[in-house]
Every structure is written in structure tokens, then in C-alpha cells.
Amino acid sequence: MTDPERLSTREIARVAVRDRLAEVGFELFHREGFDRVTVNDLAAAAGVGRSTFLRYFTSKEDVVLGALETEGQRLAAALAARPGSEDEWTALRRGLDVIVEPYLRDPAKALALTQLILRTPALSAHSLEKQQSWRPRLVAALSARSGATELALSVRAAAALDCLNVAVELWAASDGQRDLVELLDGGFEVLRPR
CATH class of the missing domain: 1.10.10.60 (Homeodomain-like)
Structure with missing residues (x-):
């Protein structure tokens, strides 16, 4: 083998x-x-x-946060695997499905973990720090699909991660009652390039 x-x-x-x-x-x-x-x-x-x-x-x-290291790699790989015909913003949104999937698979566990992170300043700060390491990977995956400047790609990657964070925070604040995918889609729609 x-x-x-x-x-x-x-x-x-x-x-x-x-x-x-x-x-x-x-x-x-x-x-x-x-x-x-x-x-x-x-x-x-x-x-x-x-x-x-x-x-x-x-x-x-x-x-609590050890898995975030590999999540960034998985997200970049999912983004790189998106069809070349998709615009960058759509590819970013669809790529985030790999991050959202565990929330959908086991909402109770994801909610407890998310609330622990959000309610613990040290974990919240450390989580954002780890997530910052995802951005260069996203920029690299985006640059393979686009001729946009590094600045434009960095801003799009950061905005996509912020959409994710806002959606997760609102979902957790509702004790998982709101639809996470709808929240994420709504955030992306607010920032969709016109």
C-alpha cells in the first residue's frame, strides 16, 4: 500500500x-x-x-484550538479545488463549506465548543490568531485563479473570514437556533461585489 x-x-x-x-x-x-x-x-x-x-x-x-491548524489547510485546499469558472467571492463562500460542515454534523458539540471559545478571552484571542494564519493560504489559492493584486486578494480573504466569524458568533448567540448557513450566505451577500 x-x-x-x-x-x-x-x-x-x-x-x-x-x-x-x-x-x-x-x-x-x-x-x-x-x-x-x-x-x-x-x-x-x-x-x-x-x-x-x-x-x-x-x-x-x-x-481546544489544535484543530484550527489543519482547518486552514483544508480551507485552502477546498478553495483551490473550486471550479475555475466561479468568481473569487463565490469560490471563497463555497470553500468555507469545509469549515461549516462540522457545525452541521454535530451542532450540539459545535455550539458548546464555540460558546466556550467566545466566552473565554484567552481562547477567543488565540482562535483569531490561529485563523490569521489561514489568510496567506487563502491568498495563495486565490492568486492561482485570479490576476488581482495581493492587496485585493488579502482583503477578500480577510472579509470572507470575518463573514464566517460574524455568522458563527450570531449562531452561537442564538444557542444554535439560527441557521448558520443562512447567516454565512447573508454575510457574503452584504459584501458581494456589485
């Missing part, structure tokens, strides 16, 4: 352990509050030593 996408048994086990540690951590944050929980608390709740825990996560913020 030479498929480069295939994970080794060791990597599958590592991902499973990391996912389990994140699940335990999220439950503890939800119950105790993010600021009251230490790395030692997380390790104890997971039944592992501190050093073992830190092999999987660099910080307690990483327990």
Missing part, C-alpha cells in the same frame, strides 16, 4: 489518543471553566502524566 494519505498504525493510535485527551479536556473545561483548569488537572482527568499530556498538546489552549 503506497497511498501517501494512508496513516500508519502508530499515527492512527496517536490521533485516537489525542482525540480522547481533547474530549476529556473539553468536558473538564465545560464543567470547571477554562481558566480554573490547569495542565496538571487535564493530565489527571485523562489518567496520564503531565509529560504524556504535553506530548500531545503544547498548552491547554491547544486542547
